[in-house]
Each structure stands twice: as structure tokens, then as C-alpha cells.
Amino acid sequence: MSSFKSLLLLVLLKTSSNLGFHVRAQQDDQARSPCPDHFQYVTENDQIKHGLVTIDCPEDNVIHLHIGLSVGNNVQGYNGHLELASTREQTIDDVMHRRPINYILNFPYWINTPPRVTKIVVNGKMVCSGPAISLKTVQVLTTINLQHKLTVNYSKGLRGGEEPVTPENRVDTTNPPNKVPIPAIDFQPVLPKDPRKIYQGNFFNNPSRNQFPDEAKSSGDIDWRTLGMNDESCGVSLVTNQLIAKGESVAKGQFPWLVAIFMVRNLGPEFLCGGNLISRTHVLTAAHCMKISNKVHRFEKVFLRLGSHNIQQWTQMSGSKTVGVSGIAVHPDYRPESSDGDIALVTMSEAVDFTKIIRPICLWSGRYVLDDVVGQLGTVVGWGKDELNNLITPEPKQIRLPIVSQEDCLRSHLVYTSITSKRTFCAGFRNGSGPCNGDSGGGFIMKRNDKWTIRGIVSMSVAKDRNCDFFQYFVFSDVTQFFNWIVAAVNESKNFD
Secondary structure, three states, X not given: OOOOEEEEOOEEEOOOEEOOOOOOOOOHHHXXXXXXXXEEEEEEOOEEEEEEEEEOOOOOOEEEEEEEEEEOOOOOXXXXXXXXXXXXXXXXXXXXXXOOEEEEEEOOOOOOOOOEEEEEEEOOEEEEEOOOOOOOOOOOOEEEEEEEEEEEOOEOOEOOOOOOEEEEEEEEEOOOOOOOOOOOOOOOOOOOOOOOOOOOOOOOOOOOOOOOOOOOOEOOOOOHHHHOOOOOOOOOOOOOOOOOOOOOEOOOOOOOOEEEEEEEEOOEEEEEEEEEEOOOOEEEEOHHHHEEOOEEOOHHHEEEEEXXXXXXXXXXXXXXXXXXXXXXXXXXXXXXXXXXXXXXXXEEOOOOOOOOOOOOOEEOOOEOOHHHOOOOEEEEEEOOOOOOOOOOOOOOEEEEEEEEOHXXXXXXXXXXXXXXXXXEEEEOOOOOOOOOOOOXXXXXXXXXXXXXXXXXXXXXXXXXXOEEOOOOOEEEEEHHHHHHHHHHHHHHHHOOO
């Protein structure tokens, strides 16, 4: 097995694998627009990348755009979304001069037949209509309605003025029944009252460094249950491990809090990292999984698979669930060159029910001085790089590693003086085994009082020849050192319910 973010001479290496779920269209005539003046497919390298919608600028100061889509397969987790094609300044100028307004139409996951636009409605007026995909050619037909609202506040009778443009995005589907909301994403989102439109703005963007003071040495003053965590269902696996071979393979549902995190790319879903379900609506993962080049991933492009086992089989396992994301909070202290602050909280777009294969992990309770657990074994589970050099393994594997003292870790290699902190810990046997790329964001879990409890999050390793060096210790974010931040992030996400 292998796991997470790698370090080579202090250069961060992040590997992700495109699983190729998006299949190229079989016939060019399947991608014909019903109204070329208002909609066109945009291709790149002979692959459909997205759609381009063009509308005439109406006189109104509020522009409601409705797009109807017909998709020839089941759609779960991500239903596509609309966004303005131009910058804020350019859009204001276009509105002022009554030039056409362009939108990017990002499609949901599709197979063989490209999604078809069945209607384009602007402020209640139909400007384009076309036929849906015929049920004679597909086994499943999904109807999706995407909405975008653009508000331009006039100033002294002038179009546009100096007032902000505020867009909103909504989505409705008739199949599948589970609706995945698409929150406001462009420019300066307004805090919504509608619980389906949850603000994505990251309130951790510019905090003071002492916003979250050092934690106490006990979590007894935190009542996790009031936050929907650490109830009687946490940390309990209802699946026996008789299928485990040589301590590496994982039985289906054995670690029911294990979450697979995906990003929607132009060619389809791409596996990013692992995550840890801690409540009905929240997942803990690594910051480096959610932020790259100083930018947090757009949450509407991220989705989660819970209760999943083989991540290369898109057909959902019985009981598994695909869920969208409504918000991402990344710790303010995270920097790519270090493991300090490498933690993120993902808020799901809907609450999930706990089942045999979907259950939360417990958060640590009681004393959590690191010296108390030095020498003890923890388990890491993930889909990361394996001994055959596969970047991603279809099914998760597990490995047990001992926690080592901070002193032993720092003395073992000079690089640890730069990439560790008092909020990290090191673990490993230094015997050629351990986590690597693809295991990032997964948990370092330990059995306490007969319940699995998360102690760390897979963060970083030393690299050798652009690969994880399995003869060095692995670095984990110490979850117990971020309890104040977790509480703040969870409470903040509830403010937008």
C-alpha cells in the first residue's frame, strides 16, 4: 500500500489519477446544437469540454437563465453548473453596452451520448428548444434543470454603474431523486437564506495566526455530541475481517468512515484523496487535497463517494452513496512546503444516514499528549500507490504503523526540521512499507475503548527518485491539535444552513 503527499528536496509532489470515466462521443451528429446562435459545444483535442451559452442582454436588472439538459445515463453527485464566461469587469461592461452575455455550461458526467440542451429560458422567455435524447437509444434518461441568476444594481440611472454583479446558481434534477445543490460561486456571493444555497466563501482566508490558540491537553471541555459527532455509532465496524489477507486487503465496509474524494475534470471524475466521515455532514481530509497553487478547489467540482470499495467501478455498490459538496474550509496555517496545518473540513450538500457500510469515525477524547501514544500502533487505510507501483489501487489496503517520538523523527533526517511541527507526528517502521500518493487525507486510526478513533491525517513523506521513500518516517497532521479549529469550522458551516 502507499499514501499521500510526497516531498523531494522540499518540493511537494501531488499525484492524482484520472480514472477515465468520461467516454468520448461516438457520433459527431450527437453533438449538434438545437439553436447554434444561443448554444455551442466547445471541444478540445476532439473531446467535448463544455458548452457555451450566449443570450441577448435584456433590459431587466435581474437576469434569470434556465437551461434544460437531457442526459442519457444516471447522474449522481455532480449535476453540472452554469457560470459567467467573462470576468466581473467585462460582464458589467457588456451589460452597460447591451452586448450579448456568455455563460459556460459545465456538463455532468455522461457516457457515449453528449448531454442535449432541451431549452434555454431567459427571464421566463423561451429562446431555444430542442428534443431530448430518445429513450430508444439509452437505457436511462436524466432530466436536469440548471439556473443562474445575475443581478446588476443600477447607479443613478446608468446601466451597471459601480455596483457589484451578483450571480447565483441552482440545480434541479428529476432523476435521480437526490438533489445536489449548486451554491453561488462567482465574484462576491451573497450569504443566502435558502438552505440549498450554501455560501462557499472561506472564512479562514486571512485569519490571524493566533485565531486558534494552542489546545489544552484534554478534550474533555468539548461536547462533540452537540456538533453531531462521537455518538454511539462512531468508530464501530459491523463488518468482520475474515477476508483480510496478510494484513493488507480490506473487506467491503470494514472501515465505513473511509471516503473517496473526486474532482470533476474535463475528461470525467478524477480521484483526489481519501477522507474521514466524522458526522452526517462533515468529512476530515488533508488541506493539500483541497488546495493547490494557493487556491481552494471549487466545491461544486468536488464530490464524495461513501461506502465505496472499488473506486474504478462506477456502478455503485449496494448501500454506497455519492454526495455533492457545499463548502470547503482549509486551515489558515497550511503551506505546501510543510505538514503544519495540513487539515481541511469538507461539508456535504446533504446529510447522510448511517448504515452498515457508512458510519463515522470517533474523534479523540480525554488526554492526548503525544508521549502517551509513542510506540503504539495505528492503522492507515487508502487507495494509494502499491508495491507494484500502481499510482492508485482499485480497492483500499491497510497497513499498521507505530508512532515515534518527535525527537526520533527529527534526528532521523534533516528534512523533518522543516516539514514537521508540534501539530504533527511521525510514524512508520522504516522497513520499505507505508502510505504514499493516493492515501493522502486518509486517517491514522487507533482502537480506544473498543472504538476506532482518528488520531492523524496522512500528510507528507520524504521522497526518493520522485517516489515515496518507505525507509523514512511518514508525517501526519495531529487531529487532536486542531479541535478548536474543527469546532469553529463546523459551527461556521451551520451558519449557512
